[in-house]
Amino acid sequence: LAVQDNLEDIARWEVKTNGKPIYEARVDIASSADTFDFFGGVAAAVLQGDQIDIPGGPTSRLAYTRREPLGVVACIGAWNYPFQTCVWKVAPALAAGNAVIYKPSPFAPASPVLLGEILAAAGIPAGVYNVVQGEAETGRLLCIHPLIRKLSFTGSVASGMAVQRQAATENVKPVTLELGGKSELIIFDDSDIKSAVAATMLANFLNQGQVCTNATRVYVQRGIFEPFKDALLKECDEKLKIGDPLNEDTRVGANINEAHLNRILSFVESAKEEGGEVLRGGKRVHPSGVEDGFYFEPAVITGLTDTARAVREEIFGACCLLLPFDTEEEVVKRANDTMYGLAAGVFSGNLARCHRIATQLQAGTVFINTYNDTEVNVPFGGYKNSGHGRENCLDTLKAYSQVKAIYVNIQDTTEHCF
Numbered sequence: 315l316a317v318q319d320n321l322e323d324i325a326r327w328e329v330k331t332n333g334k335p336i337y338e339a340r341v342d343i344a345s346s347a348d349t350f351d352f353f354g355g356v357a358a359a360v361l362q363g364d365q366i367d368i369p370g371g372p373t374s375r376l377a378y379t380r381r382e383p384l385g386v387v388a389c390i391g392a393w394n395y396p397f398q399t400c401v402w403k404v405a406p407a408l409a410a411g412n413a414v415i416y417k418p419s420p421f422a423p424a425s426p427v428l429l430g431e432i433l434a435a436a437g438i439p440a441g442v443y444n445v446v447q448g449e450a451e452t453g454r455l456l457c458i459h460p461l462i463r464k465l466s467f468t469g470s471v472a473s474g475m476a477v478q479r480q481a482a483t484e485n486v487k488p489v490t491l492e493l494g495g496k497s498e499l500i501i502f503d504d505s506d507i508k509s510a511v512a513a514t515m516l517a518n519f520l521n522q523g524q525v526c527t528n529a530t531r532v533y534v535q536r537g538i539f540e541p542f543k544d545a546l547l548k549e550c551d552e553k554l555k556i557g558d559p560l561n562e563d564t565r566v567g568a569n570i571n572e573a574h575l576n577r578i579l580s581f582v583e584s585a586k587e588e589g590g591e592v593l594r595g596g597k598r599v600h601p602s603g604v605e606d607g608f609y610f611e612p613a614v615i616t617g618l619t620d621t622a623r624a625v626r627e628e629i630f631g632a633c634c635l636l637l638p639f640d641t642e643e644e645v646v647k648r649a650n651d652t653m654y655g656l657a658a659g660v661f662s663g664n665l666a667r668c669h670r671i672a673t674q675l676q677a678g679t680v681f682i683n684t685y686n687d688t689e690v691n692v693p694f695g696g697y698k699n700s701g702h703g704r705e706n707c708l709d710t711l712k713a714y715s716q717v718k719a720i721y722v723n724i725q726d727t728t729e730h731c732f
């Protein structure tokens with residue numbers, strides 16, 4: 315309730331920190347409030363443990379389990395969803411009875427501090443939720459500290475691998491990794507083109523394309539490739555208004571910083587060098603009133619092969635790559651040919667085919683005739699190099715606890731075998 319009561323203030327801070335449009339920030343904060351409600355509501359039932367039937371019981375002995383907190387856990391967040399990423403980690407950790415140390419990205423340091431003020435006002439005791447600011451060295455010290463009992467990290471694959479190694483330096487601790495992606499959206503020729511275009515917009519242009527699940531690889535069956543392309547370009551031209559992210563009608567805000575903007579631009583240039591055609595966007599722009607900001611006009615690119623850099627690597631920017639395909643078998647093979655496995659999407663009027671393909675795609679989340687849905691009670695996480703462990707859902711709550719087994723002899727005496 316406290317998060318919901320402060321939604322507008324938090325959302326505006328989120329925009330100033332991150333650059334996303336205000337309408338998106340409000341959705342993120344509302345979702346964060348739902349996350350606290352969910353974990354607070356299910357914690358008692360999920361963490362109560364079980365009674366276990368064992369031979370000889372119940373007249374002579376019994377066993378039961380209880381779930382206990384891990385102790386102090388450390389969470390390291392990302393800059394693309396500063397408040398939401400923080401809450402996704404902190405809410406289940408607190409609900410399981412742990413103390414939390416949270417390190418935000420140095421590019422987005424404010425939101426976790428705001429959460430601390432809200433939790434303090436709600437009565438959380440001092441020292442239960444803590445924020446430490448810093449860069450890679452701060453994160454390393456959290457990873458290696460022997461009294462930290464669990465780590466949860468959101469970031470790049472390279473950083474996640476470093477976290478995994480560092481976590482085993484001084485003690486053995488479980489690690490949840492939510493890492494990068496290079497997701498695909500597969501659109502068959504029996505799809506409703508209008509709906510498929512809408513999903514492609516959601517899969518590429520939210521938060522300026524700075525979304526780990528984004529499906530920059532859009533595979534379109536050859537029979538509808540041209541009409542789909544034309545419809546997508548028309549929708550982009552009509553809907554993707556770039557401007558001050560605090561304006562209510564802005565749909566594309568600013569990128570996080572200039573270095574990241576330049577990285578996105580480098581992908582556009584490499585696409586051109588490898589034979590790609592930029593059908594729209596792909597350049598830095600200077601909207602009125604915010605001319606010095608880090609704004610990128612969302613790009614739609616065709617003509618690339620699957621070996622192109624932009625097709626192989628995570629762009630983390632608003633670059634939609636249209637790739638034609640012919641057969642189901644072909645496109646599944648191409649979609650899985652990546653070290654990532656965070657998300658995937660399938661569009662078709664044939665639901666049996668959608669479900670069949672969903673079982674073959676190597677991804678932690680598959681969207682059928684939609685894209686980038688997120689619910690707090692549904693597991694979120696990746697296959698392959700996109701990480702391990704899950705956020706949201708009941709399993710997340712369990713991951714912030716440890717199981718103790720207790721045997722009880724209810725007879726008057728105990729005997730030995732010697």
